[in-house]
Amino acid sequence: MAVxxxxxxxxxxxxxxxxxxxxxxxDVLLSMLVERRIQAGQIIIAEGDPGxxxxxxxxxxxxxxxxGHSGELVHTADLGPGDFxxxxxxxxxxxxSATVVAATATVLYELTAQNLxxxxxxxxxxxxxxxxNVNRELxxxxxxxxxxxxxxxxxxxx
Numbered sequence: 513m514a515v516x517x518x519x520x521x522x523x524x525x526x527x528x529x530x531x532x533x534x535x536x537x538x539d540v541l542l543s544m545l546v547e548r549r550i551q552a553g554q555i556i557i558a559e560g561d562p563g564x565x566x567x568x569x570x571x572x573x574x575x576x577x578x579x580g581h582s583g584e585l586v587h588t589a590d591l592g593p594g595d596f597x598x599x600x601x602x603x604x605x606x607x608x609s610a611t612v613v614a615a616t617a618t619v620l621y622e623l624t625a626q627n628l629x630x631x632x633x634x635x636x637x638x639x640x641x642x643x644x645n646v647n648r649e650l651x652x653x654x655x656x657x658x659x660x661x662x663x664x665x666x667x668x669x670x
Contacts (some may be wrong), residue, residue, distance in 0.1 A: 527595075544624075565624040590615075
């Protein structure tokens with residue numbers, strides 16, 4: 513179901529994904545979002561599955577993991593309110609790169625690739641802002657991953 517609420521609008525406007533959008537542009541995106549209520553322990557997306565949507569976390573806590581070389585799950589991140597995930601599949605049209613599981617009861621808002629394309633056709637300026645926001649977040653994540661790799665290499669070389 514699509515959602516609309518002044519409180520939700522204020523929350524989304526403060527998140528990295530929707531930052532910098534005008535009220536009118538945010539209203540259009542808000543009308544495209546679908547609320548998803550997830551129970552603790554439920555898998556939201558699974559590594560390797562096809563993906564055609566991304567999610568914004570409104571409430572709850574999530575665990576992100578990837579499968580290691582020997583098959584074990586490796587915890588890579590925690591997500592909470594204001595975070596978003598699944599955006600990579602909208603940018604590169606590849607399968608899901610990680611598994612995301614709800615650690616607690618969670619409320620998410622889903623945006624599909626089709627909705628994002630519709631948004632592009634309706635308001636290309638706002639669409640570019642959204643893509644810039646996604647790119648900024650991907651760069652932040654890459655910097656954190658680089659720092660972790662450098663730390664691991666340093667520990668291994670000692």
